[in-house]
Amino acid sequence: MSLSFLLLKEGDQMPIHVEIKINEKLINTLHIGRLEGGTGSQDVNSYLVVEGQRPTGVDDWHRGETFSHKYGDGAEVCVMKAIEAIRRNSV
Numbered sequence: 001m002s003l004s005f006l007l008l009k010e011g012d013q014m015p016i017h018v019e020i021k022i023n024e025k026l027i028n029t030l031h032i033g034r035l036e037g038g039t040g041s042q043d044v045n046s047y048l049v050v051e052g053q054r055p056t057g058v059d060d061w062h063r064g065e066t067f068s069h070k071y072g073d074g075a076e077v078c079v080m081k082a083i084e085a086i087r088r089n090s091v
Contacts, residue, residue: 015031015032015033015034015055016030016031016032016033016075016078016079016082017029017030017031017032017054018030018031018032018079018082028051028052029051029052029053029054030049030050030051030079030082030083030086031049031050031051031054031055031064032047032048032049032050032078032079032082033047033048033050033055033061034046034047035047035048035066037071038071039071040071040072041070041071041072042070042071042072043070043071043072044068044069044070044071045068045069045070045071046066046067046068047066047067047068047069047078047081047082048061048064048065048066048067049064049065049067049082049083049085049086050063050064051064051086065082065085065086065088065089066085067081067082067084067085068081069081
């Protein structure tokens with residue numbers, strides 16, 4: 001599979017990083033990056049979510065799940081869609 005990475009490089013715009021904890025115990029970490037699309041409020045973009053250790057290079061992003069998200073809906077909705085993509089593909 002070939003993916004184009006618009007915003008997954010350090011130094012461009014940072015991907016979203018989410019730590020999931022119960023009490024103080026870290027149980028998972030999500031890393032979400034935009035594969036393609038724009039930053040207009042109506043732009044529907046392709047994203048990729050990777051679980052676990054923080055990706056350190058472009059190759060690390062190939063192990064995740066893809067999903068679509070409207071940029072204007074905000075980061076919180078993006079995170080919910082990422083979790084849903086993980087759940088949908090783990091069944």
